[in-house]
Amino acid sequence: xxxxxxxxxxILRVDLSTEQITRESTEKYSRYIGGMGIGYKVMWDEVPxxxxxxxxxxxxxxxxxxxxxxxxxxxxxxxxxSLLPSNPFHGVxxxxxxxxxxxEMKYAGYDAVxxxxxxxxxxxxxxxxxxxxxEDASVFWGDxxxxxxxxxxxxxxxxxxxAAIGQAGEHxxxxxxxxxxxxxxxxxxxGVMGSKNLKAIGVMGTGSVKIAGDRNAWHKLNKDTFAIxxxxxxxxxxxxxxxxxxxxxxxxxxTSQKGLFWGAAPYPIETGEVxxxxxxxxxxxxxxAIKDLGPAGEKYxxxxxxxxxxxxxxxxxxxxxxxxxxxVSPNVANTCMGFFSPNGVMKGYKVAGKTNDEANVIGRSMxxxxxxxxGVWCNYGQLGRDFFWAIDHGYLEKVLPRDEYNSLPLDKxxxxxxxxxxxxxxxxxxxxxxxxxxxxxxxYVAKKWGFxxxxxxxxxxxxxxxxxxxxxHSNESDxxxxxxxxxxxxxxxxxxxxxxxxxxxxxxNILKEVAAEHWGAEAIDEVANYTPANQAKAKFTKWSxxxxxxxxxxTLCNWMWPMTVSPLKDRNYRGDTGLExxxxxxxxxxxxxxxxxxxxxxxxxxxxxxxTAKQMKSSNLRRDHDQLTGWQFDMDPDKEPFxxxxxxLDRDDYDTALTLFYREMGWxxxxxxxTRAQLxxxxxxxxxxxxxxxxxxxx
Amino acid sequence: xSETQSQLLNQKITRRDFLKYTGISxxxxxxxxxxxxxxxxxxxKVFETADGMIIHESARCTGCLVCEATxxxxxxxxxxQVTARIKVSQNFAYGPKGVRGDWVNGxxxxxxxxxxxxxxxxxxxxxxxxxxxxNAIFEHEGTGAREVDPEKCVGCGTxxxxxxxxxxxxxxxxxxxxxxxxCHGYTACxxxxxxxxxxxxxxxxxxxxxxxxxxx
Ligand code: SF4
Ligand code: SF4
Ligand code: SF4
Numbered sequence: 001x002x003x004x005x006x007x008x009x010x011i012l013r014v015d016l017s018t019e020q021i022t023r024e025s026t027e028k029y030s031r032y033i034g035g036m037g038i039g040y041k042v043m044w045d046e047v048p049x050x051x052x053x054x055x056x057x058x059x060x061x062x063x064x065x066x067x068x069x070x071x072x073x074x075x076x077x078x079x080x081x082s083l084l085p086s087n088p089f090h091g092v093x094x095x096x097x098x099x100x101x102x103x104e105m106k107y108a109g110y111d112a113v114x115x116x117x118x119x120x121x122x123x124x125x126x127x128x129x130x131x132x133x134x135e136d137a138s139v140f141w142g143d144x145x146x147x148x149x150x151x152x153x154x155x156x157x158x159x160x161x162x163a164a165i166g167q168a169g170e171h172x173x174x175x176x177x178x179x180x181x182x183x184x185x186x187x188x189x190x191g192v193m194g195s196k197n198l199k200a201i202g203v204m205g206t207g208s209v210k211i212a213g214d215r216n217a218w219h220k221l222n223k224d225t226f227a228i229x230x231x232x233x234x235x236x237x238x239x240x241x242x243x244x245x246x247x248x249x250x251x252x253x254x255t256s257q258k259g260l261f262w263g264a265a266p267y268p269i270e271t272g273e274v275x276x277x278x279x280x281x282x283x284x285x286x287x288x289a290i291k292d293l294g295p296a297g298e299k300y301x302x303x304x305x306x307x308x309x310x311x312x313x314x315x316x317x318x319x320x321x322x323x324x325x326x327x328v329s330p331n332v333a334n335t336c337m338g339f340f341s342p343n344g345v346m347k348g349y350k351v352a353g354k355t356n357d358e359a360n361v362i363g364r365s366m367x368x369x370x371x372x373x374x375g376v377w378c379n380y381g382q383l384g385r386d387f388f389w390a391i392d393h394g395y396l397e398k399v400l401p402r403d404e405y406n407s408l409p410l411d412k413x414x415x416x417x418x419x420x421x422x423x424x425x426x427x428x429x430x431x432x433x434x435x436x437x438x439x440x441x442x443x444y445v446a447k448k449w450g451f452x453x454x455x456x457x458x459x460x461x462x463x464x465x466x467x468x469x470x471x472x473h474s475n476e477s478d479x480x481x482x483x484x485x486x487x488x489x490x491x492x493x494x495x496x497x498x499x500x501x502x503x504x505x506x507x508x509n510i511l512k513e514v515a516a517e518h519w520g521a522e523a524i525d526e527v528a529n530y531t532p533a534n535q536a537k538a539k540f541t542k543w544s545x546x547x548x549x550x551x552x553x554x555t556l557c558n559w560m561w562p563m564t565v566s567p568l569k570d571r572n573y574r575g576d577t578g579l580e581x582x583x584x585x586x587x588x589x590x591x592x593x594x595x596x597x598x599x600x601x602x603x604x605x606x607x608x609x610x611x612t613a614k615q616m617k618s619s620n621l622r623r624d625h626d627q628l629t630g631w632q633f634d635m636d637p638d639k640e641p642f643x644x645x646x647x648x649l650d651r652d653d654y655d656t657a658l659t660l661f662y663r664e665m666g667w668x669x670x671x672x673x674x675t676r677a678q679l680x681x682x683x684x685x686x687x688x689x690x691x692x693x694x695x696x697x698x699x
Numbered sequence: 700x701s702e703t704q705s706q707l708l709n710q711k712i713t714r715r716d717f718l719k720y721t722g723i724s725x726x727x728x729x730x731x732x733x734x735x736x737x738x739x740x741x742x743x744k745v746f747e748t749a750d751g752m753i754i755h756e757s758a759r760c761t762g763c764l765v766c767e768a769t770x771x772x773x774x775x776x777x778x779x780q781v782t783a784r785i786k787v788s789q790n791f792a793y794g795p796k797g798v799r800g801d802w803v804n805g806x807x808x809x810x811x812x813x814x815x816x817x818x819x820x821x822x823x824x825x826x827x828x829x830x831x832x833x834n835a836i837f838e839h840e841g842t843g844a845r846e847v848d849p850e851k852c853v854g855c856g857t858x859x860x861x862x863x864x865x866x867x868x869x870x871x872x873x874x875x876x877x878x879x880x881x882c883h884g885y886t887a888c889x890x891x892x893x894x895x896x897x898x899x900x901x902x903x904x905x906x907x908x909x910x911x912x913x914x915x
Binding site (some may be wrong): 069071072099100103107146149150151153154157158159160167181182198205206207208209210211215218219223226262263266267269281282284301302303304305306307308309311312313317329331333404541644652 | 721724757758759760761762763764765768769771772773775776777779781782788789790791792793794795796797798802803804808809810811812813869871885890891892893894895910
């Protein structure tokens, strides 16, 4: 099957051990769509069971998809697949970054870059269209991400895009990132690059991505999509009451309103009210600084930024002159966790002559900037929670050697002195002393420092499973639906399909109608008034995961896609869940239906499940993988599950939810292992054979 | 705003001043001479003024590159940053000059977030057209946009070198020059820009807009 459009058609393979650079056709992988799908397929075929993430045998795959770089809305994301160091059994995982690296890779002519082996000395990979070379990275080794990216851009040319690791990745810190651009980072796999002596990948492409379909039809499709998109996280109502809007919701990220400005722009730019039909104002809808950083975020905002082809822009670009006093760049860009996770490490900031609100912006942008430069990953905020658990429960004083403990400027936390970040993140990134254990991830910290059962089962620690990752839209999002979604991955579930729909800001009755049309009458409940598991919820759970996987394979931003609902009253607030298939068909020239595309994504997620069983050597993932830490069932002791005002789950009901979900997925209802029948249906017979050979196939 | 700039803005601006002014940061004195009639050895060609031009308001631009994708897909049936006739990505990360010592405070997304786009000015005396040895660049009847005739273009790249803003681009896949043709009046990039950072305006308005945007 020759590829006509969408895909670049070529996959680049770089063996760092032999310094061989080869190319193969993407066709072999087209059933796996792209991005995450290609990544899992490569991992399944090539990485032996039991491989350590930092072993030469491990692969790291930078994957993009048939929609990346086409200009389809929010199609600028890179998917990175490898074994995850912070996971206790080193399960396969994917991390993602936005920015412009992905589209540059496509324009250079590649759907994926597979990295294997280990370089003898630090190198960086230079990709200029067909010209691909390994370059000496000794001058960059030891440097932070910002300087590395600048240095490589200076060599390659101003149109290049670079993905790099910081000192954390070099030192094979489990919690480390791969970073690109001013504010985009993929959490978890920096150490894998470090273990391979690969400091960075620079890419520059002068090619194109062909659109197989008619260009005018494509243009219209894009315009139609512009007309139904919301603000960030597909929030489709404004955050304040506005004359044009029937509904509003204070928690909506559709913040544009009269009197709200990009306050640090060369001249103040008002976000103003943005009505849905004003497509030339979509970029003002989401002023994320006031969501991430509070009201003072407004006056520091230069503009909003984000990923290629995204009209929504969820990254705040700030000018924070106060940072210069600390030797840190005053120009800071980030979003969500980048700005939230410093708050876990310090509890409050004080800056002379500044209000608390201003100090909050200054402190958090300082933390974000330092963590970004060192390339430290927060494990979705867990790093800070572990730190405070260790302080508050007397572990830190016990486990750290006395000298080290005394050298730690903990008094700065008390004083709100933001220079603490420089000290803290440096120790983590350079693996200085015992404190650096925090950088290994929750499971390792708990084991090494002897945290008890109370650590795992304390609700405030937010640990979703004993595999050491925290909640990421779990039981607060439709009870067991979010609960099961969060149990299916080998790190925090980065799934926003369910979250974005449930918290779009529309009233529950409308959402219930939409849910009924897609998954059945009982799929969703009012927030924090959840009902027991049922088949519609299982269908919603499956659909949410499958679409997430689809987006990470195409690649589209799962913070925006799918467009289940829209801001448009005249569409009855309906979105269009068939858009992904329309874009895919038009870009590639292969006409596929929504259901067919979903099935491809189901194949990818089933492969993920098989990979998890293989790597865990488990023939019972229900028992070994899908179990929770306990607080989810024991929280709110004075409340019963399924009563108003609690997100408490019920043990038996969670079990039922797993069974119903396994049934929807065609997995063994007892063990949660994909069945041979289902693997065959998805053309994964070889996977069934291998699972059987390993003694892991249970049905 | 620099002294020179404010002085400029307080004068009565002619179209040629405008070209000089907006080009000043991007080009050196030598290339500037391309803008002046008579500096080409070719026969004088008379170009009617184009109806207007596309201007870019840096402060509103978020670097999404929607404009580039919509331009290249619409005009070429393929998405490409290189053939896109509105050019944001080439200055995106570190500004028009690339990485400089003080990049932290310099332009670009990696610096102080200033995004500088290059747009086709549809010049009164278009250096691209005047330089073309094949007379392949002509004036569209409807819009006055300076267009490349793909039949005549031999891919020599003279126009690429002649234009002070690097607008004409040899499509590496066809070896034919492409440049902004105002989509024959549709201006897809302007229609799709999510922040209204791009506008298609008359000459008079272009001057006025630039005054507004710099007088703060
Ligand atoms: S919504 Fe945010 S993360 Fe998603 S594509 Fe846009 S800028 Fe990137
Ligand atoms: S579409 Fe508008 S905001 Fe986006 S890069 Fe182009 S000019 Fe800038
Ligand atoms: S391409 Fe031609 S008309 Fe456009 S700015 Fe360059 S010289 Fe002027």
